[in-house]
Amino acid sequence: MKLSHPEAAPAPALHTLAAGTNIPVEVRRLDRARRLRLSFRPERGFLLTCPTGTSKAAITVALEQAGPWLRRVWTRHRLEAAPELPQHLHLPAARGTWRVDYQARRNRLSADLLEISANSDPRRALAGLRALLRRLAKLIFLPRATQLAQQHGFVFTGLSCGLQRSRWGSCSSQGLIRLNSVLLFVEPALVDHVLLHELAHTRHLDHSPAFRRLMRELDADDEAHQRALGDAWRDLPTWWWHGGCLPSGPP
Ligand SMILES: [Zn+2]
Numbered sequence: 001m002k003l004s005h006p007e008a009a010p011a012p013a014l015h016t017l018a019a020g021t022n023i024p025v026e027v028r029r030l031d032r033a034r035r036l037r038l039s040f041r042p043e044r045g046f047l048l049t050c051p052t053g054t055s056k057a058a059i060t061v062a063l064e065q066a067g068p069w070l071r072r073v074w075t076r077h078r079l080e081a082a083p084e085l086p087q088h089l090h091l092p093a094a095r096g097t098w099r100v101d102y103q104a105r106r107n108r109l110s111a112d113l114l115e116i117s118a119n120s121d122p123r124r125a126l127a128g129l130r131a132l133l134r135r136l137a138k139l140i141f142l143p144r145a146t147q148l149a150q151q152h153g154f155v156f157t158g159l160s161c162g163l164q165r166s167r168w169g170s171c172s173s174q175g176l177i178r179l180n181s182v183l184l185f186v187e188p189a190l191v192d193h194v195l196l197h198e199l200a201h202t203r204h205l206d207h208s209p210a211f212r213r214l215m216r217e218l219d220a221d222d223e224a225h226q227r228a229l230g231d232a233w234r235d236l237p238t239w240w241w242h243g244g245c246l247p248s249g250p251p
Contacts, residue, residue: 001168001194002168017063021067021071021074021200024044024248025045025063026046026048026049027050028047029053033052033053034051046073048062084196085122085129086129087099091136091185092184094184098112098113100114102128105117107128107131107132109132109136114129114132116128119184129239131220132160136181137161137181140171140184141159141179142159145159145199148196149199155175156175156176156177156199157174157175160179161178161180167180168194169183169194170198171198171199171202173205175202179194179198185236185237186232187228189221190225192219193219193229196218197215199218201220
């Protein structure tokens with residue numbers, strides 16, 4: 001099930017400059033391009049457009065030549081865009097609020113506290129936060145999925161929780177459900193809708209009329225919930241997907 005927000009596109013590949021900086025560069029080869037052109041998009045990193053036949057080597061040379069500019073823009077962007085990490089998390093789907101402690105000795109999840117061993121490193125803080133959210137998501141969503149499956153006679157083979165940029169959830173042909181942990185930030189009724197959607201895929205793997213009919217039977221507010229999910233991404237915190245675009249090494 002797609003998450004319809006404008007930044008929901010695959011993360012660009014990381015390119016490592018000779019000086020050791022990792023920068024996200026999306027390379028697009030275009031028929032109409034006459035020459036190589038570099039631009040920067042704050043939410044997505046750099047975009048390099050070039051003529052169709054441009055070799056990998058030519059691209060590497062171009063990026064190295066632009067290296068000082070790339071590093072300058074990227075460093076400034078990271079400073080400006082470094083996500084502010086939350087001290088408290090209100091998670092409607094988990095029906096509670098968690099305090100976040102970044103000075104802990106190890107990462108640990110308890111009833112109302114997320115302990116993260118960040119050692120004053122914002123990257124570790126973000127990674128710890130994301131890891132604990134995934135753990136919490138599984139604790140909340142697996143029992144609910146099991147309950148809904150029993151109630152409606154579905155069989156699924158497993159459930160995992162990730163932090164995808166572009167989907168609320170998916171279901172494989174083997175009946176494996178994968179949910180986006182950011183569902184913790186939406187209302188329980190919407191989580192149920194996503195779970196029912198993915199469980200319904202264990203019967204119909206497509207979005208055929210039969211699937212739509214089944215969804216209307218399972219969820220009396222099917223359309224309203226679809227619309228609400230379409231809007232829900234606007235209320236998601238920005239840091240949850242930010243990590244995907246941060247370079248892995250120091251600038
Ligand atoms: Zn679907």
